[in-house]
Amino acid sequence: MSKNLSICMIWFLILNMTSIVLFLFSLNFLLNDFCLFLEWEVVSLNSSSIVMTFLFDWMSLLFMSFVLLISSLVIYYSKEYMMGDVNINRFIMLVLMFVLSMMLLIISPNLISILLGWDGLGLVSYCLVIYFQNVKSYNAGMLTALSNRIGDVAFLLAIAWMLNYGSWNYIFYLELMKNSIEMEIIGYLIVLAAMTKSAQIPFSSWLPAAMAAPTPVSALVHSSTLVTAGVYLLIRFNILLCESLLGQILLLISGLTMFMAGLGANFEFDLKKIIALSTLSQLGLMMSILSMGFYKLAFFHLLTHALFKALLFMCAGAIIHNMNNSQDIRLMGGLSIFMPLTSTCFNVANLALCGMPFLAGFYSKDMILEIVSLSYINYFSFFLYFFSTGLTVCYSLRLVYYSMTGELNWGSLNMLADEGWIMLRGMMGLLIMSIIGGSMLSWLIFPTPYMICLPYYMKLLTLFVCIMGGLIGYLISNVSLFYYNKSFNNYLSSYFFGSMWFMPYIATYGVIKYPLVLGGIIFKSFDQGWSEYMGGQNLYSELIKYSQLNFFLHNNNLKIYLLLFVLWIIFLFFYMLF
Structure with missing residues (x-):
C-alpha cells in the first residue's frame, strides 16, 4: 500500500511542477503575443x-497548465479516496492516459493528431466509467461510448473533406473555410462532433450516466478534460461561428441545453447527478x-x-465516503x-458556481451576462440566459439546504467526520484557486477592461x-411548504422535467437498442443471408461442382470417353439429318 501511495505522490509532484512551468510559459507568451x-x-x-505538428500559444499553454494542476490534485486526492482499491496503479495509469490524450488534443493544430487525442479521450473515458464493473457502470459506459462515436464519425468525415485543401492543418484554412460556401460543411461536422463531446441536446443523456465512474474521475472529466474538449475545439474554430447560420443554430441548441439542465437539476436527488447537470x-x-463570437469569454469561463467544479466533485466524494456510499441528498442534513x-x-x-461577487465564477458569469445584455440578441435567447442563471442559484441553494441544514436523516449511529488530511489538502489547493482564480485570470486574459455601458436596471438584472x-x-426545499408542493399533483410534467425531457430513454432506445437490433437483423439477413448465399458461399459451391466434374472427366476413364464419343456421333447424325 505504501508503494502505491508513493506512486501517487510522485505523479502529483511531476504534474504539479509541469503545471507551474507551463503557466509561466503561458504568461511569457501572453505578454509578448508569442506563438x-x-x-x-x-x-x-x-x-x-x-509530420506531427504542435501549436503552442498562450491559450494552449494556459489550458494545459490548468488541466495538469487539477489532475495532479485529483491524483493526490485519489491517494486516500481509492485507498481500499487493489488496482490503484491501474486507476492512476488510466487517469494519466486520459490527461495525455487531452494534452495531445490541446496542442494539435492538425485534425489527424486531434483525432488521436479525441479518440483517446473516448476510449479511456469508457474504461474509467466501467471501472467499478457492475451492470449500471457497463450500461453507462456503453451509452457514453456510443453517443461519442457519432461525433467521432463526424470528425472522420471532416478529415475526409479536408482533403480538398491538401493539408489537415486546419489552422491555415479557417479564413478560406468561412468564405467558401461548400467548405462550410467542415464547420457543421466539427460542430456536430463538439456537440456530442460536450453533451449538448440531443446528446446530453450520457453526461449524468457517466457519474458511474469513481468520483475523482468525475472531478477530472467534468472540470477540464472530456466535456470541455468540444468547447475548446470550437474555440479554435470560432471564426466559422461568427455571424453565420451555424452560430445561430448553436446558440439555440446550447441555450436550450443550459435551460434543460438547470431545470432538471431542481428535480434531482442524486448528489453527483445534480453536480453533473450543473x-x-x-x-x-x-x-x-x-x-455569439466571444471566444475569449468562453475560454475564461471554461478555466474558472x-x-x-473539480472542488465541488471532490467535496461530494468526501461526503459520499462519509455517508457510506449513499448519494441521496434527502438522507443528508446537518x-x-x-x-x-x-x-x-x-x-x-457552490457560491462560485452561482456567481457570488469576487469568487472565481463571478468574473466570467457576470461579464458573460452583461455582454449578452449589450449584444443584439432575440428575446428567447435573452430569456434562456437569465432564467438559466436563476435556475443555477436555485438548485445550488436547494442542494445546500438539503445537505447542510437541519438534522441528519441517515442513521442514529454514525461516524461522520471530516475525511483524512490527504483529501482535505487536495481540496484546499482548489479552494484557494476558486477564490483567487477568477480575478487572476481576468487580469491576464483581459488586460484592457471591457467598457460595458448599461441602464441601471439592466445592470442590476443579474443580481436580481x-x-x-x-x-x-x-x-421549494423548505419542509413547511411540503403541503403546497404541486410536483405530485403534476406528476407527468415533473417526470418530464426531472428526466431531462425524456432524453435518456430516447438515447437508450435511439442510440443503443434499436440501431443495434437493426444492425443485427441486417447482418443476419444480408451479410450472413442473401449476400452470402448469392455471393461468396454460392460461388464456392458452384466452383466445387465444376472442379469435381472436371476432375471426373480428366480421370482417363476409357468408358466415359467411349460414351462421350457415342453421344457425339448421335448428335452429329441428328444434326445432319434435320
Missing part, C-alpha cells in the same frame, strides 16, 4: 513524410457565448468553471456540524435574477 508552431518529422521515406448547464453557457472543513469548501464552490433564484430554491 510557437513546431513540426516534428516522424518518418521520411523518399518523397513521403509523416456541468451540463455551464457547458451550455460556454457554447452559447462562443456561438474547471476550478470550482453536514456543516459534522464536517465543517468539507462543508466550507463545498459552500465556497440570482437573488430570486436563491429565494425560490429555498422556498
Whole structure:
C-alpha cells in the first residue's frame, strides 16, 4: 500500500511542477503575443513524410497548465479516496492516459493528431466509467461510448473533406473555410462532433450516466478534460461561428441545453447527478457565448468553471465516503456540524458556481451576462440566459439546504467526520484557486477592461435574477411548504422535467437498442443471408461442382470417353439429318 501511495505522490509532484512551468510559459507568451508552431518529422521515406505538428500559444499553454494542476490534485486526492482499491496503479495509469490524450488534443493544430487525442479521450473515458464493473457502470459506459462515436464519425468525415485543401492543418484554412460556401460543411461536422463531446441536446443523456465512474474521475472529466474538449475545439474554430447560420443554430441548441439542465437539476436527488447537470448547464453557457463570437469569454469561463467544479466533485466524494456510499441528498442534513472543513469548501464552490461577487465564477458569469445584455440578441435567447442563471442559484441553494441544514436523516449511529488530511489538502489547493482564480485570470486574459455601458436596471438584472433564484430554491426545499408542493399533483410534467425531457430513454432506445437490433437483423439477413448465399458461399459451391466434374472427366476413364464419343456421333447424325 505504501508503494502505491508513493506512486501517487510522485505523479502529483511531476504534474504539479509541469503545471507551474507551463503557466509561466503561458504568461511569457501572453505578454509578448508569442506563438510557437513546431513540426516534428516522424518518418521520411523518399518523397513521403509523416509530420506531427504542435501549436503552442498562450491559450494552449494556459489550458494545459490548468488541466495538469487539477489532475495532479485529483491524483493526490485519489491517494486516500481509492485507498481500499487493489488496482490503484491501474486507476492512476488510466487517469494519466486520459490527461495525455487531452494534452495531445490541446496542442494539435492538425485534425489527424486531434483525432488521436479525441479518440483517446473516448476510449479511456469508457474504461474509467466501467471501472467499478457492475451492470449500471457497463450500461453507462456503453451509452457514453456510443453517443461519442457519432461525433467521432463526424470528425472522420471532416478529415475526409479536408482533403480538398491538401493539408489537415486546419489552422491555415479557417479564413478560406468561412468564405467558401461548400467548405462550410467542415464547420457543421466539427460542430456536430463538439456537440456530442460536450453533451449538448440531443446528446446530453450520457453526461449524468457517466457519474458511474469513481468520483475523482468525475472531478477530472467534468472540470477540464472530456466535456470541455468540444468547447475548446470550437474555440479554435470560432471564426466559422461568427455571424453565420451555424452560430445561430448553436446558440439555440446550447441555450436550450443550459435551460434543460438547470431545470432538471431542481428535480434531482442524486448528489453527483445534480453536480453533473450543473456541468451540463455551464457547458451550455460556454457554447452559447462562443456561438455569439466571444471566444475569449468562453475560454475564461471554461478555466474558472474547471476550478470550482473539480472542488465541488471532490467535496461530494468526501461526503459520499462519509455517508457510506449513499448519494441521496434527502438522507443528508446537518453536514456543516459534522464536517465543517468539507462543508466550507463545498459552500465556497457552490457560491462560485452561482456567481457570488469576487469568487472565481463571478468574473466570467457576470461579464458573460452583461455582454449578452449589450449584444443584439432575440428575446428567447435573452430569456434562456437569465432564467438559466436563476435556475443555477436555485438548485445550488436547494442542494445546500438539503445537505447542510437541519438534522441528519441517515442513521442514529454514525461516524461522520471530516475525511483524512490527504483529501482535505487536495481540496484546499482548489479552494484557494476558486477564490483567487477568477480575478487572476481576468487580469491576464483581459488586460484592457471591457467598457460595458448599461441602464441601471439592466445592470442590476443579474443580481436580481440570482437573488430570486436563491429565494425560490429555498422556498421549494423548505419542509413547511411540503403541503403546497404541486410536483405530485403534476406528476407527468415533473417526470418530464426531472428526466431531462425524456432524453435518456430516447438515447437508450435511439442510440443503443434499436440501431443495434437493426444492425443485427441486417447482418443476419444480408451479410450472413442473401449476400452470402448469392455471393461468396454460392460461388464456392458452384466452383466445387465444376472442379469435381472436371476432375471426373480428366480421370482417363476409357468408358466415359467411349460414351462421350457415342453421344457425339448421335448428335452429329441428328444434326445432319434435320
